[in-house]
Amino acid sequence: MPRPSRSPIAPPQSFLWTRRVVLTLLTVFALLPVYVMLSSSLKPLQDVSGQFRWIPSGLTIRPYIDIWNTVPLARYFVNSLIVAVSATVLSVVIAVFAAYAVSRYRFRGKRIFTVTVLSTQMFPGILFLLPLFLIFVNIGNSTGIALYGSRGGLILTYLTFSLPFSIWMLIGYFDSIPRDLDEAAMVDGCGALGALFRVVVPAAVPGIVAVSVYAFMTAWGEVLFASVMTNDTTRTLSVGLRGYATENDVYWNQVMAASLVVSVPVVAGFLLLQRYLVAGLTAGAVK
Numbered sequence: 001m002p003r004p005s006r007s008p009i010a011p012p013q014s015f016l017w018t019r020r021v022v023l024t025l026l027t028v029f030a031l032l033p034v035y036v037m038l039s040s041s042l043k044p045l046q047d048v049s050g051q052f053r054w055i056p057s058g059l060t061i062r063p064y065i066d067i068w069n070t071v072p073l074a075r076y077f078v079n080s081l082i083v084a085v086s087a088t089v090l091s092v093v094i095a096v097f098a099a100y101a102v103s104r105y106r107f108r109g110k111r112i113f114t115v116t117v118l119s120t121q122m123f124p125g126i127l128f129l130l131p132l133f134l135i136f137v138n139i140g141n142s143t144g145i146a147l148y149g150s151r152g153g154l155i156l157t158y159l160t161f162s163l164p165f166s167i168w169m170l171i172g173y174f175d176s177i178p179r180d181l182d183e184a185a186m187v188d189g190c191g192a193l194g195a196l197f198r199v200v201v202p203a204a205v206p207g208i209v210a211v212s213v214y215a216f217m218t219a220w221g222e223v224l225f226a227s228v229m230t231n232d233t234t235r236t237l238s239v240g241l242r243g244y245a246t247e248n249d250v251y252w253n254q255v256m257a258a259s260l261v262v263s264v265p266v267v268a269g270f271l272l273l274q275r276y277l278v279a280g281l282t283a284g285a286v287k
Contacts, residue, residue, distance in 0.1 A: 041257035048252040063257040070254055071243035077262065080236040083151055084219040087158040091166045091215040092208060094159075099170035100196050104182065114171065120164045125224060132157055133228060149231040157225045162215040169214075173207030174200065209273050220266055237262045 040048050042059045067073055101107075102114060136147035147153030177200055185195035201208070223238045230236060241258055244251045 037256045037260055041253055041260055043253055045249075045251060045253050048256075049249075063251075063253040064261070066251075067244075067254045067258045067261065070251060071240055073237075073240065073258060073261075075233075076235055076237045076240035079151065079230075079234055080220060080238070080262075081265075083154050083158070083236060084216050086151075086155045087162060087219040088212050088215040090155065090159055091162045092212050094163060095166035095170050095211060096196075096201065096208065098167045099174050100200060102167075102171050103174035104179065104192075114168070117164045118168050120161070121168075125161055128160060129225060129228060132160070132225075136229070148229060149234060151234050154226065154229050154234065154236070157229055158215075158219045158222065162218050166211045166215060169211055170204070170207055173204055177203050213270065213273060216269070217266060 036052075039054075039056050041063050042061065043056050044058065044060055044062070047053070047057065102110060133148065136153050140146050140148055147156065181199045181203065182195045185199045186192075190198060221238055222236075226236045226239045230239060241255065241262075244255045244258065
């Protein structure tokens with residue numbers, strides 16, 4: 001029985017094998033640190049502090065119990081969740097209105113606004129640390145509103161660098177949505193806000209999800225501003241993990257266990273929203 005002829009557009013066998021080898025190496029490279037973290041989190045402290053073994057001699061879940069007592073991890077978890085979710089919601093809501101106005105309307109200073117929004121991404125975040133610190137302290141001294149050391153101040157801080165990118169990204173995504181949809185909605189009796197919420201926002205769900213994931217991950221894992229703008233009560237996870245290191249020892253098994261625990265919300269959210277995230281990152285790139 002004759003073998004089926006090979007398609008002329010099919011890639012050569014050498015390319016297929018090269019792709020398999022490269023993907024296998026990348027998979028091992030990505031999963032190896034996860035295995036080290038997982039195995040170290042299941043070892044007693046003396047085993048982690050000694051010579052590393054790829055196959056643990058003994059396993060224990062005690063580090064996953066001790067992480068909640070060594071430092072107030074639950075409080076740090078709540079603080080990070082409140083700050084990250086609040087910053088994400090505010091970034092998405094403000095960015096939707098701002099991007100829709102820039103995408104659909106013409107006004108004086110429109111180009112300057114878009115360039116200014118995009119240019120803020122060129123500066124490193126550390127340049128904004130001291131000005132924001134002084135602004136929050138002066139506002140607290142003048143009005144009594146405690147922004148420094150509070151969750152609200154940290155949320156406003158994260159908005160300063162997540163909101164510009166969110167606006168710029170949604171502008172490109174809204175531009176890819178035909179304006180005929182807005183006009184059809186207005187013909188049916190919808191106003192500008194009605195067309196936005198009933199037509200544009202449902203069509204822009206992938207882009208909004210991508211912006212939400214970016215804003216959440218930025219706020220969840222940020223260290224620099226959280227280490228300066230928080231105190232013992234409002235400290236977040238990214239800073240609180242330093243509590244496992246004392247003057248005498250470092251609880252490496254608890255550090256690994258806590259790192260895996262705090263990664264669960266981000267990993268789970270990414271896996272659930274992966275389909276929307278990929279579509280949102282690519283749809284607005286080509287007009």
